[in-house]
Amino acid sequence: MGSIMILNGSPRAPKSNSKRYATIFSEKCKCKTEYFNISKTNHIQLCGKSEEFSDILFVFPLYADGIPVTLLNFLKTLEENPPKNKPVVSVLVNCGFLEYSQNNTAVSMMKLFCHQNGYRFGSVLKIGSGEAILTTPFKILVNRKIKKLASSIACAKYCILQTTMPISSKMFLKASTAYWINYGKKNGITKEQMETMNIEE
Amino acid sequence: MKLILSDRPLNLEIEEDDVEFIDLSSLKINNCVGCFGCWTKTPGKCVIRDDAVKIYPAIAKSNKLLYVSRIKYGGYDAIMKTMLERAIPIQQAFIRLVDGQTHHVQRQVALKNAVIIAYGDIADDEKDVFKKLVARNALNMNFEKYRIIFTAESQLEQTVSDEVEKWEAL
Numbered sequence: 001m002g003s004i005m006i007l008n009g010s011p012r013a014p015k016s017n018s019k020r021y022a023t024i025f026s027e028k029c030k031c032k033t034e035y036f037n038i039s040k041t042n043h044i045q046l047c048g049k050s051e052e053f054s055d056i057l058f059v060f061p062l063y064a065d066g067i068p069v070t071l072l073n074f075l076k077t078l079e080e081n082p083p084k085n086k087p088v089v090s091v092l093v094n095c096g097f098l099e100y101s102q103n104n105t106a107v108s109m110m111k112l113f114c115h116q117n118g119y120r121f122g123s124v125l126k127i128g129s130g131e132a133i134l135t136t137p138f139k140i141l142v143n144r145k146i147k148k149l150a151s152s153i154a155c156a157k158y159c160i161l162q163t164t165m166p167i168s169s170k171m172f173l174k175a176s177t178a179y180w181i182n183y184g185k186k187n188g189i190t191k192e193q194m195e196t197m198n199i200e201e
Numbered sequence: 202m203k204l205i206l207s208d209r210p211l212n213l214e215i216e217e218d219d220v221e222f223i224d225l226s227s228l229k230i231n232n233c234v235g236c237f238g239c240w241t242k243t244p245g246k247c248v249i250r251d252d253a254v255k256i257y258p259a260i261a262k263s264n265k266l267l268y269v270s271r272i273k274y275g276g277y278d279a280i281m282k283t284m285l286e287r288a289i290p291i292q293q294a295f296i297r298l299v300d301g302q303t304h305h306v307q308r309q310v311a312l313k314n315a316v317i318i319a320y321g322d323i324a325d326d327e328k329d330v331f332k333k334l335v336a337r338n339a340l341n342m343n344f345e346k347y348r349i350i351f352t353a354e355s356q357l358e359q360t361v362s363d364e365v366e367k368w369e370a371l
Contacts, residue, residue: 010235011235012235012236064285064288064341065337065341066276066282067274068286069279069282072273072276072279076273096296097296097302097303097304102337105330108333109274109275109276109330110274112275116274172296173297173303176296180240180241180295193244194294195293196245199258199309200257200290201245
């Protein structure tokens with residue numbers, strides 16, 4: 001059984017949902033894991049550290065339909081500073097949309113990085129409704145899939161997994177609207193204010 | 202309004218008054234920090250007050266849009282991607298259905314006829330990923346129509362000039 005380096009590519013890594021997913025992963029995983037936030041200043045350090053692991057799990061949110069620029073910049077540094085023994089690369093990606101398939105392009109980008117740079121591509125977990133799902137009873141679905149993801153990487157039996165809230169699109173619209181209204185309320189902002197059509201005015 | 206957003210300087214002869222050229226590489230644009238402030242604290246305005254706050258209103262207003270970007274791992278390279286991530290104030294937090302799929306509600310964003318000029322040494326599998334990415338962008342960035350042009354860096358200025366001429370001929 002190998003060891004897994006978990007790299008959080010979220011722009012708000014210390015306070016991110018990705019960190020929460022990574023924490024669940026570490027709890028469910030039977031082999032050794034070590035967690036790191038990707039920051040602007042630690043790329044080289046992380047590239048060197050990656051040599052110590054059999055696997056890397058990148059955990060990140062979908063940003064503008066692709067991988068976040070935080071992760072993109074790290075991958076560019078990794079390309080320039082590859083470890084001698086390249087770990088297998090797995091991915092846990094989440095988006096705020098209901099459809100986990102909206103993460104597919106980001107996964108393709110990670111596969112392309114691996115193909116171009118000689119890394120074996122491992123497992124994937126695509127999460128839909130990822131902004132809010134951990135605050136709902138459907139958290140159990142995420143926990144189960146993360147456990148499967150951890151097991152697949154630990155046993156080197158790589159696979160593709162996905163999950164989202166098992167509700168209709170209409171129900172999701174209602175639930176997400178309520179979620180965001182509540183989010184604004186905490187900042188003293190009303191639904192009407194959040195719905196402004198003005199940009200920088 | 203016609204907007205050219207480029208990740209590098211370009212030597213272009215632009216004759217029309219309503220064409221704006223922006224070289225992103227000459228501006229100070231920080232990474233989005235994912236705070237959702239532009240949705241839930243100061244709706245429609247980013248809390249980071251750098252050069253990006255001048256760019257995303259221009260993106261929103263443009264009905265003809267030309268993105269010029271180097272391609273990396275099948276997506277926009279860092280300069281363009283940083284700006285696109287900072288453009289989320291033009292959307293609301295709230296979700297709508299587009300062709301049965303969930304997407305964010307747009308604020309006052311014009312429908313766009315977009316041309317994406319992707320440059321660099323781009324392999325076929327990378328082109329395929331980029332085409333999928335732009336198809337997703339079209340749904341989330343209000344593209345009514347779009348075209349993707351792949352070109353070598355050495356041909357870039359000529360390719361952009363040809364597209365601008367097409368705008369001016371309309």
